[in-house]
Amino acid sequence: MPSPDNTARPSYAAVLRVPHARRTFAAALVGRLAYGLVSLSVLLASVRATGSYAVAGTVMALFGATTVMLLPTRASLVDRHGPRRALPPMAALHAVLLCALAAVTWRPGASPVVLGALAALAGACAPPLGPVMRAVWAESMPDRGLVQRAYSLDGVAEELLYVSGPVLVGVLVRFAPPGAGVLVSAALIAAGTLAFVTSPALRGLRTAPSARADRKAGLDRALRGPVVVAGGAGLALSAVDLFVAAFAERHGYGSEVVAWTLAALSAGSAVGGLLNGAVDWRAPARVRLPRLAAGLAGALACAGLAPGIVPLAVAVACAGVFVAPLLTTAYLIADETAAPGARTRAGAWVNTAVNAGSALGAATAGLLVGGVPLGVCFVLTGAVPGLAACAAAVGGASARGRGRAAERHGGAGLRT
Structure with a gap:
């Protein structure tokens, strides 16, 4: 039940007043917007390139499987080496592979094997911006009440990104091939990650002291x-x-x-x-x-x-x-x-x-x-x-x- 003492309740404004919070959060949202666009963009681009929904579904399954199942492994690399060392290589490789996928799907006739391989590799190195942003919130907030509000704000913003992403793709495909949505996703993840890792807020993020703690x-x-x-x-x-x-x-x-x-x-x-x-x-x-x-x-x-x-x-x-x-x-x-x-x-x-x-x-x-x-x-x-x-x-x-x-x-x- 809610506490009756509301006199010192921290607010959402207090979350954004924490030093560097607005800059860091905005950069993370730019990068995470890519994930709101990329799934539908890859699906539409694969259908256009192969003419087969079955192939497109397989490509999306490979992309989703490596993105999801390898997420803890990528996150552990961030914990071990720190976001400033681990995230830029992931984002760069992810963006390059998305650009390659966009190039292959730009015109009909793409090889399903090539599409599947590129999608699986791209998903395997997708930078875990959401988990890292939540770790930054937890590390930088002065009390647990602010952490709760920061996580709530983060969750609502993420929900809006995943709602608006497909809408943006729908607008984009009216003027360009679906591969353009994949290119925009690559640009967003690269720019957002670069702005994110240069934020001073990431300096205080601790790394795992040992492999044992990482496994825990x-x-x-x-x-x-x-x-x-x-x-x-x-x-x-x-x-x-x-x-x-x-x-x-x-x-x-x-x-x-x-x-x-x-x-x-x-x-x-x-x-x-x-x-x-x-x-x-x-x-x-x-x-x-x-x-x-x-x-x-x-x-x-x-x-x-x-x-x-x-x-x-x-x-x-x-x-x-x-x-x-x-x-x-x-x-x-x-x-x-x-x-x-x-x-x-x-x-x-x-x-x-x-x-x-x-x-x-x-x-x-x-x-x-x-x-x-x-x-x-x-x-x-x-x-x-x-x-x-x-x-x-x-x-x-x-x-x-x-x-x-x-x-x-x-x-x-x-x-x-």
Whole structure:
């Protein structure tokens, strides 16, 4: 519950008044905008170059797989060597490979093998700007209240980037081939990363003191709760996209209704993220996380009862209210769990879980929607974050018990 003492509550303005915060955040957002554009751009460019949606889907699967599954490895390199040494080579190689991909897809007739290889290599070296920015927030904020607000602001901004990215691609392809979107993505990631690593705020970011501490960021049992919940949320949200499209088709609505309904989900997430950051929560993050996951599960189950598109949009918007707070809280727990100098990789595990869950959700939803009533599909999807909430609650209780035992024996518990 919120704390009654609001007299000294830090604000979003206070986050941006921290030295170098605005410059660093703006640079990171420029680079991260590339990720909002690149997926759709690569997909459209691959379709134009090969004439095959099957090939384009394979290219996107390779790009997504290496981007997601190797994210903790790239993050560990940042933790080990520091962002100023690790990020520029990643960004340069990523940008060069995207330019090569744009060149190959500029005209029809590209080799599917070449496209797949370039996409996989480009994804493998994508710089983890989101996890590094969150590590910078955590390192530079003077208290945990500001960290929560910084993470909430970061999450809302990221949500807006992923909403606006496809819109920008849609505008761009009216005047140029889809490969131009890939080139713009390359330019954004290169320019954003360069501006980001030159910020003075990165000077204070600690590096991992040893390989053992680096491994701890990925293997610590306390990190499993937020990773499981984030993965469940990613799966559910990805499935909802397909279920909404199927609902609209079966009820005779046009594709523009699908867009507006999914926009309601994003709007709800943005509102929820801002409200979450504005409240001075008394309950610790490990207690809030399963509650937020349970709220998401309940809202999705209610969506399955919607008789029409308006009630469905309302239910989806209510589900969105829990999304950004859930992910923000998962990142906060990852930061509290991280070993010294291993914040980037700890946060990257949450990112990986969301994206891996999203990929699994898309595949699972495709199997469900053909043979299960849509209402049941929504309920089953909502059950996933519900089960994750139970797992997180059990894990949180276990972690609190270990923390109390450590205090009794003179050890250090989790940082709060």
